[in-house]
Amino acid sequence: MEKVDFKIELDYLYKPSSKEFSIVTVPPLKYLMIDGEGDPNTSADYAEAISQKKENSKLGELRHETLKEDKSVQILHIGPYDKEGPTLNRLHNEFMPANKFIFNGKHHEIYMSDPRKVAPEKLRTVLRQPVKKI
Numbered sequence: 001m002e003k004v005d006f007k008i009e010l011d012y013l014y015k016p017s018s019k020e021f022s023i024v025t026v027p028p029l030k031y032l033m034i035d036g037e038g039d040p041n042t043s044a045d046y047a048e049a050i051s052q053k054k055e056n057s058k059l060g061e062l063r064h065e066t067l068k069e070d071k072s073v074q075i076l077h078i079g080p081y082d083k084e085g086p087t088l089n090r091l092h093n094e095f096m097p098a099n100k101f102i103f104n105g106k107h108h109e110i111y112m113s114d115p116r117k118v119a120p121e122k123l124r125t126v127l128r129q130p131v132k133k134i
Helices: 044-052 085-098
Strands: 022-026 029-033 063-067 070-078 101-103 108-111 124-133
Touching: 022 124, 070 085, 085 101, 085 124
Parallel strands: none
Antiparallel strands: 022 070, 029 063, 070 124, 101 124, 108 124
16 A cells, blocks of 8 residues: 655645634544543643553543535634633634534544654644534
8 A cells, every 4th residue: 555645745734824713624534542631741641641652541442434514714822821721712713603514523623743752832733623603
């Protein structure tokens, strides 16, 4: 099977602006996923799951899964995970209502940087929210 680099083939999904929200149509794609909540900056469970890539009782199983998002709004967050709140607030409470969008699934984050190798202020995270028109 031919190896595909989706960050190149589908760069519009993985290199969004860090200043403006963009509306994208996301095809079904397979991701390495982990379920959890809280702050990945301080979660020992998150760090353990990422470093060991195995089942973790608090986060669930690290797994490959196909995500079907379709129409979504996204933006690139640069910085620590715990500083995403204001951007998500603007997305959910300003951009979506102004563009007559409602939620069509959970928001999620695509971690483009390895937190073991990148300083917190340089972490790159795609914030994506599946949406649909009202």
